[in-house]
Amino acid sequence: MADRDLPVILTVDDDPSVSRAIARDLRRRYAEEHRVVRADGGAQAIEALQELKLRGSRVAALLADYRMPDMDGIEFLEKAMDLFPRARRALLTAYADTDAAIRAINVVDVDHYMLKPWDPPEEKLYPVVDALLESWLATGDDQPAGLRLIGHRWSRASHEVRDFLARNAAAYSWVSVEDPEAQRQLAAAGLSEADIPVVVTAEGTAHASPDLATVAGLAGLSTSPAEDFYDLLIVGGGPAGLGAAVYGASEGLRTVLVDATATGGQAGQSSRIENYLGFPDGVSGGQLADRARRQAVKFGAEVLTARTVSALEVDGPVRTVRFADGSDVRARAVLLATGVQYRRLPAPGVDDLLGRGVYYGSAATEAEACADQHVLVVGGANSAGQAAVFFSRRAAKVTLLVRGRSLEASMSSYLIDQIAAIDTIEVRTCCEVVEAHGSNHLEAVTLADSAAGSRERVEASHLFVFIEAAPRTDWLEGTVARDPRGFVLTGPDLVRDGHRPAGWTAQRDPSYLETSVPGVFAAGDVRADSVKRVASAVGEGAMAVTLAHRYLEES
Known part of the structure; x- marks a missing residue:
């Protein structure tokens, strides 16, 4: 392979001696399979990346010093991500820059940070770079470009x-x-x-x-199962499903996760989650989901995308999940982690403008289009508040429309304080959208103020809806017991006056996360009376694996 065709490891440090030293150490270890490119500043490094992009080169890893005069390492990595989004990223810091490193991990999804000096490289440099390259090969090089x-x-x-x-x-x-x-x-x-x-x-x-x-x-995403039969089949790729995939695969279960759209679920669309343990500066839902997916795949879990489930069938010890295209996948145990979806806004005109100014959830692809526009966000829970803060960075004005009388009953206090401190966010309580207007795209909405008893037409280009999430469980009709709203019943909720659920075949009560079908579990938002938080969903996903282990051992 010609040198120009080798995947690139790029380093940038404004100290020429340090720049030469790290390039030397990298070439010593990786020169046979990678081309090492070094730059003495952020601007020079961006120019190098632009040239590599024009040549059609592949960039596997970026190592950037934090303290550089023209642009710091975090700014450089943000710009570099636009050119090579799949390149893995590491930040080089002095001991005093540890806080900056933690911020970089959370804000720009840096994979690693290294403290200078890195001697000996065999212990402090090469293991980090090995991990970066392994991650890139797993998620980047196999993806079709262009x-x-x-x-x-x-x-x-x-x-x-x-x-x-x-x-x-x-x-x-x-x-x-x-x-x-x-x-x-x-x-x-x-x-x-x-x-x-x-x-x-x-x-x-x-x-x-x-x-x-x-x-x-x-796009190179996997859509078909590699095997005919699994130990654990997870339906839904939100935090609960991803948590189960990580723990199931890491504990040796043949694990497959299927999702209709993308891993992350509703949490994956959150612009920033700030109350998740271990991320003091917050983390975007997309970054958290990507890390969890890569972690699950590293342990051997399969992740299938664009698969819509249509039915669950039980035949003795076999649980079969059927897909809308008629195919199926079978397993010994199944975890339902399908989460919830936002309820449709019943106002006239909304459905006609869906995808043309009206969106359910935080459509990050529309962020740039919201620049200098008036954006409306409907909802009073954390997801709506996070979206309002996110869009306020670009939009001229964001109006948060809340049906209730205040935010305190449904939104975390830290988020309420953030919203109050942003001048471009307006909060309107006792307010609902009653009609959407526009021919080719959204142009305005009519708002009803229940407190004032009035209606008002408001011009806006974008409307993002976050209201009353409902479970996606119609496909379980007749198989798994659900409550009147469609949420899946589990554990103690299934045992009434000492009687087990109808059709229960095991000689024991359902375990805490087990449904009315032995060996079928539920975790996260889809479960009745669950705590609607990312951390609790991840915890339930992990707990479901333990319960599935017990079920598999007894069956």
């Missing part, structure tokens, strides 16, 4: 594909169908604007209006 998505800003289908790619951290570039280059590509493929969204591969093959399973395949 996916191009041609779509329209106000196309619902285009938004769905774009959001799917973004939430799965797939490498792609967005091109507006109005761009002349996009028009040329469509014409060359014999397509037109009527065929958008169009996904174009690195080889130039165009796929018109692909479904998400096709998009997943083009």
Whole structure:
């Protein structure tokens, strides 16, 4: 392989002697399979990365010093992520910079930080770089490069594909169908604007209006199980499902996780989670989900994407989950971790503008489009508050619409204090959206103020909805017991007056997270009366693995 084709390890440090030293140590260990590039400052390093991008080179790892005069290491890594989002990242710090290192891990998702000096490199440098390269090979090098998505800003289908790619951290570039280059590509493929969204591969093959399973395949995501039978099948990739995947696979269970869209669930769409243990500066839901997914895969769990479940069947010791396309996957034990979805806003006009200014959850792909705009956020819980803070960094104004009389009953106090301190966020209580207006995209909404008994038309370009989450459990009808709202009943809730649930076959009571079907467990938000917090969902996922172990041992 020519030197220019080798994956790159780039180092940047404004101290020339340190820069030369780390490049020397890296070449000593990695020169046969990697090209080591060094830069003496952030600006020079960005220029080097831009040149590598133009040449079509691959960048596996970035090692940046924190204290540099033109731009610090965190600023550099933020810019570098735009060019090579899958490159793994490490920050080099002096002992006094430990706080900055922790901030970098949380804010820009740095994988490691190293304290200078790193002598001996065999103990302090090479293990870190080995981990970076291993992670890159697992998540980056196998991904096809150069996916191009041609779509329209106000196309619902285009938004769905774009959001799917973004939430799965797939490498792609967005091109507006109005761009002349996009028009040329469509014409060359014999397509037109009527065929958008169009996904174009690195080889130039165009796929018109692909479904998400096709998009997943083009992005290199796994959609089909590698085996016919598993010890543990997890349905849902939110915090509970990811927690179970990590613990199940690490404890030797043949584990597969399936999800309809992307790992992370609702938490994965949170712009910043600030009350999760171990992240004092907060962490985005996407970063947390990506780390958990990589951790599960490292232990041997399979993660399948774009698989919609349609039924659960029980045949003796075998539990079969059927997919909407007619295929299925079987296991000895199943964990239901499908979480919840936001309730649809019943106002006229909302459904017509879905994906064209109206969104459920925090659509991060729309952040740039919200610059200098008026953004509306509907909801009074933490997810709505986090979204309001996130969009306030770009929007000219954010209005948080709350049906109740205050935020105190539904939102964490730290978030209420943050919102109060941001001048561009307006909180309107006793307020609901009663109609959405717009032809091609959202232009305005009508608000009803129940306290004042009045209605008002408010102009806005974006409406993000976070209201009354409902479980996704219709596919369990007739198989697993649920409460009137559709949440799955488990453990003590199934035993009434000493009587076990109807159809229960085991010679014992259901365990704490076990459903009305032995060997089928539930964890996280989908479970009736669960605590709606990320930490509790992760804990329940881990606990479900322990209970599944006991079930497997007795069966």
